[in-house]
Amino acid sequence: MSRIPLRPEPAGHEFVDLKTPPDWDAVFGATGPLELEIGCGAGGFALGHAKRFPQIRLVAFEWRKKFAREVAFRAIKNGVPNLKVIEADARTEIPRIFIPGSLSAIHVQFPDPWWKRAHFKRAVVQPEFARFLFTLLKPGGRFDMRTDVEDRARQMLAILEGAGFVNPLGPGVFHPYDPEEVPSTRERRYLASGEPVYRARLNRP
Numbered sequence: 001m002s003r004i005p006l007r008p009e010p011a012g013h014e015f016v017d018l019k020t021p022p023d024w025d026a027v028f029g030a031t032g033p034l035e036l037e038i039g040c041g042a043g044g045f046a047l048g049h050a051k052r053f054p055q056i057r058l059v060a061f062e063w064r065k066k067f068a069r070e071v072a073f074r075a076i077k078n079g080v081p082n083l084k085v086i087e088a089d090a091r092t093e094i095p096r097i098f099i100p101g102s103l104s105a106i107h108v109q110f111p112d113p114w115w116k117r118a119h120f121k122r123a124v125v126q127p128e129f130a131r132f133l134f135t136l137l138k139p140g141g142r143f144d145m146r147t148d149v150e151d152r153a154r155q156m157l158a159i160l161e162g163a164g165f166v167n168p169l170g171p172g173v174f175h176p177y178d179p180e181e182v183p184s185t186r187e188r189r190y191l192a193s194g195e196p197v198y199r200a201r202l203n204r205p
């Protein structure tokens with residue numbers, strides 16, 4: 001995707017800076033489980049998951065314009081109407097557009113590890129935001145976390161469990177690879193190379 005030019009049309013601008021959450025039934029022209037992806041990157045998961053499960057409605061955030069616009073473009077080109085991409089900071093916009101208990105799943109895959117201590121405040125999975133994300137899930141809703149960075153995986157798992165998410169496999173236990181799940185763009189690389197990926201599937205009880 002690095003060689004693809006920036007598309008001129010902003011992705012999902014109509015969902016940024018809203019005063020009240022949109023009517024997602026009207027936005028998608030359909031009902032169905034509402035899911036959220038934070039940081040979809042080049043969109044391998046977002047496009048594949050929405051295509052494989054046409055009954056869901058997936059809202060994907062990506063703050064890098066080039067990626068967000070390209071994924072939004074491909075969703076239209078490839079006939080994936082149940083995916084909306086928003087180019088914005090997920091942390092500021094999510095509280096504006098989802099009401100508590102409205103999400104069936106939240107996907108955070110290979111989030112930037114932000115190695116420098118001073119940059120950790122940019123991380124998506126942090127205690128306060130994790131507690132907020134917990135409130136957005138329906139009871140029985142699932143949090144899908146994947147990363148290749150073991151240290152960050154353990155840290156995120158501890159934060160999520162501390163926020164109230166329940167790990168059906170037991171505290172601190174990672175989930176095995178499930179070939180039925182759609183891999184993210186980055187994940188495909190690790191599946192090909194055999195490098196480890198740390199996964200968690202947590203629930204809101």
Ligand SMILES: C[S@@+](CC[C@H](N)C(=O)[O-])C[C@H]1O[C@@H](n2cnc3c(N)ncnc32)[C@H](O)[C@@H]1O
Pocket residue numbers: 038039040041042043044061062063064067088089090091108109110111112124184185186187
């Ligand atoms: C390492 S990439 C992984 C992309 C994709 N999930 C994958 O697995 O291929 C992390 C992505 O999250 C995006 N991102 C990080 N923080 C974000 C935020 N607060 N809001 C929106 N996007 C964010 C980055 O721009 C980047 O594209």
